Amino acid sequence: MAEVIRVLLVDDHQVVRRGLRTFLEVQDDIEVVGEAADGDEGVARAEELRPDVVLMDVKMPGTDGIEALRKLRESANPARVLIVTSFTEQRTVVPALRAGAAGYVYKDVDPDALAGAIRSVHAGHVLLQPEVAGALLSDDAAGGGAGRGSSLTEREREVLGLIADGRSNREIARALVLSEKTVKTHVSNILMKLDLADRTQAALWAVRHGLTG
DSSP states (O other): OOOOEEEEEEOSOHHHHHHHHHHHTTOTTEEEEEEESSHHHHHHHHHHHOOSEEEEOSOOSSSOHHHHHHHHHHTTOOOEEEEEESOOOHHHHHHHHHTTOOEEEETTOOHHHHHHHHHHHHTTOOBOOHHHHHHHHHHHHTTOOGGGGGGSOHHHHHHHHHHHTTOOHHHHHHHHTOOHHHHHHHHHHHHHHHTOOSHHHHHHHHHHTTOOO
16 A cells, blocks of 8 residues: 655645645655645644645745745754645746745646645755755855765765755665665765755756766
8 A cells, every 4th residue: 555645735825735635645655644724823833733745835925835844954853855836937946946945836737736745845856946955056056066076975976966966865765776765864974064054955956067977
């Protein structure tokens, strides 16, 4: 039996939450475990329920989605956050990705595509549209960082390249004939050595410095 992915919905519009729940309840491997109407409630519910994936709106009254993302990261909550937004502007999406989101989809997304996105981020993938990845990379350009790559071992560079290719830890372990625990250790070392916050930033760093396959 496939692992059930536990999902928390965070959106200030009840009708949106209801629609998302309706989409997801027909999926055998996805369970909606809770809902929240704003960022603060979302953070509290994420701490209480420990979901695998959080579907997070960006624009909400009070604590918005970006601030909620920062709070989740500060608390080391392991949930993967997928932004669900009606805003297409890079100035809205890019800060959310910088704050720790694993990707984003639009609120008019096809139900099957939404379920696929949830499965993808749960597996460790990063969902980035090319134009948003480009914006993130151009913003990073002024910061340099290439020199930090010299501290990586050859194995860590291999792992980083596979992260940039969108591979999950399990897929990386299979590709390099390693245990998942060893891959997790390599990923932690990569983030520490490059002074990066998460896999999204690691993937972007690798793309910018030519480590993709």
